Amino acid sequence: MNNARKIALSSFGLMALSLALFFGWPLLAGEFKPDFLSLGVDPNEPQILVTAEYMTFEELLDPRTMDIAKRNNIMVAPNIRANYLGDELADVFKAYDKAGIKIVAWPLLPREHCLYLNDEYADEYLEHLDNMYAWADSHDVRIEALIVDIEPPNCQTGSDRAPDEKAGEESVGLGTILGMLDKKSFDASIPKFQAVLDKLHEHDTVAISTAMDYAAADIKIKRPVFQDISGGPSLMIDWDYVTFMHFGSQNTAFLQDLLKGIGMKWTIKDTRYLSYLICRVVANKYGNRAAMSLGQTIPGEGHGAVWTDPADLGKDAAVCKYAGVMHFGIYDFQGIVESDDPDAWIRAVREAEPMKPEYSAKAVFVWNTVQSLSWMGQAKRVTSR
Numbered sequence: 001m002n003n004a005r006k007i008a009l010s011s012f013g014l015m016a017l018s019l020a021l022f023f024g025w026p027l028l029a030g031e032f033k034p035d036f037l038s039l040g041v042d043p044n045e046p047q048i049l050v051t052a053e054y055m056t057f058e059e060l061l062d063p064r065t066m067d068i069a070k071r072n073n074i075m076v077a078p079n080i081r082a083n084y085l086g087d088e089l090a091d092v093f094k095a096y097d098k099a100g101i102k103i104v105a106w107p108l109l110p111r112e113h114c115l116y117l118n119d120e121y122a123d124e125y126l127e128h129l130d131n132m133y134a135w136a137d138s139h140d141v142r143i144e145a146l147i148v149d150i151e152p153p154n155c156q157t158g159s160d161r162a163p164d165e166k167a168g169e170e171s172v173g174l175g176t177i178l179g180m181l182d183k184k185s186f187d188a189s190i191p192k193f194q195a196v197l198d199k200l201h202e203h204d205t206v207a208i209s210t211a212m213d214y215a216a217a218d219i220k221i222k223r224p225v226f227q228d229i230s231g232g233p234s235l236m237i238d239w240d241y242v243t244f245m246h247f248g249s250q251n252t253a254f255l256q257d258l259l260k261g262i263g264m265k266w267t268i269k270d271t272r273y274l275s276y277l278i279c280r281v282v283a284n285k286y287g288n289r290a291a292m293s294l295g296q297t298i299p300g301e302g303h304g305a306v307w308t309d310p311a312d313l314g315k316d317a318a319v320c321k322y323a324g325v326m327h328f329g330i331y332d333f334q335g336i337v338e339s340d341d342p343d344a345w346i347r348a349v350r351e352a353e354p355m356k357p358e359y360s361a362k363a364v365f366v367w368n369t370v371q372s373l374s375w376m377g378q379a380k381r382v383t384s385r
Contacts, residue, residue, distance in 0.1 A: 049329045050331075055337075057088040064337075068342045068343070077106040078092065081110055108149060109121055111156075115151070116151040116154060118189075119189035125196065133203055143203060146208065147243075148197075152231050154301055178376075181229060183384070197239060206240050209237065214370055215230060219282070221371060225377040241327070242290055246279075248272070249304065249312070251275075252271045266362065269357070275357070276320070282325065288327070291327035293328070297336055297345065322354040
């Protein structure tokens with residue numbers, strides 16, 4: 001998860017621009033088709049998927065790691081870069097299949113191609129998929145499901161084990177955000193993103209798209225503004241599932257830092273009411289094909305704040321469940337495995353009872369501001385064509 005998710009909240013009190021009501025391209029994707037691929041599980045039964053961004057093949061094959069996954073009945077999504085395509089990766093797939101643990105492939109581009117699927121690197125991503133399926137055929141491996149990780153280009157340096165240390169705090173102002181909008185490039189990427197889905201379905205692979213959490217504002221205003229900022233048309237293609245990246249630990253730290261500049265004290269209570277507002281929009285749109293990816297247990301590519309207590313993760317899940325979300329991802333398996341009580345993290349999410357969050361006027365203010373900024377962004381998109 002990279003720092004580009006810190007978007008469109010750097011200026012407050014902006015009024016929605018009525019001009020934008022008359023322009024733009026609405027979200028193309030309607031309700032999902034009834035014959036979607038279901039990953040061999042009942043979509044009406046809650047599912048938990050954990051990503052494994054930096055774990056090595058040896059770590060994934062460790063009997064303790066596999067036992068954690070098996071006894072907790074979770075799906076595991078290992079990171080697959082181009083240099084991972086070999087016998088060792090096939091060993092992981094085959095061992096997990098034998099153990100009855102579902103693997104969800106998570107292909108990422110090498111760092112020189114900035115990691116993610118987006119409108120800038122869609123061609124490289126499609127090539128990576130071709131290479132991955134060729135590898136799978138040659139190693140008798142089945143790619144049953146795949147995370148299509150859609151984010152802005154993350155071109156920071158590092159290794160396959162971690163990004164380099166962050167040099168300093170980035171300043172992301174409104175001008176910078178508006179400068180990221182590129183309707184021409186965005187529109188040109190739509191058929192390429194559709195080609196990703198088509199390729200997955202040609203191979204009978206379940207397509208699980210990611211989206212930024214604030215892209216829920218696109219659902220509200222019916223314009224793809226946050227998608228334009230955050231990588232590409234993540235909500236305009238009929239993916240089988242869509243999971244929104246919504247990390248309570250990092251959202252809390254980010255908004256606390258951002259809002260102190262205007263004298264507003266932000267708390268975890270406010271974050272959870274904001275989560276409820278976002279999850280409600282997502283659940284209403286996608287029903288049992290929606291998931292929320294919670295976290296964080298490790299800093300990741302965005303050098304984000306982490307939870308140290310599984311109870312915090314459980315409370316995050318509880319408000320999303322109250323809003324109607326039933327499926328969850330957890331970022332990341334590494335933090336779970338390395339903790340003193342790995343099972344506690346899974347239990348916290350799975351056993352969380354739906355909880356009505358305490359009302360927060362500050363959260364309502366932020367959510368309304370996000371939507372107002374979306375209209376401003378849409379006006380910029382359509383007037384700069």
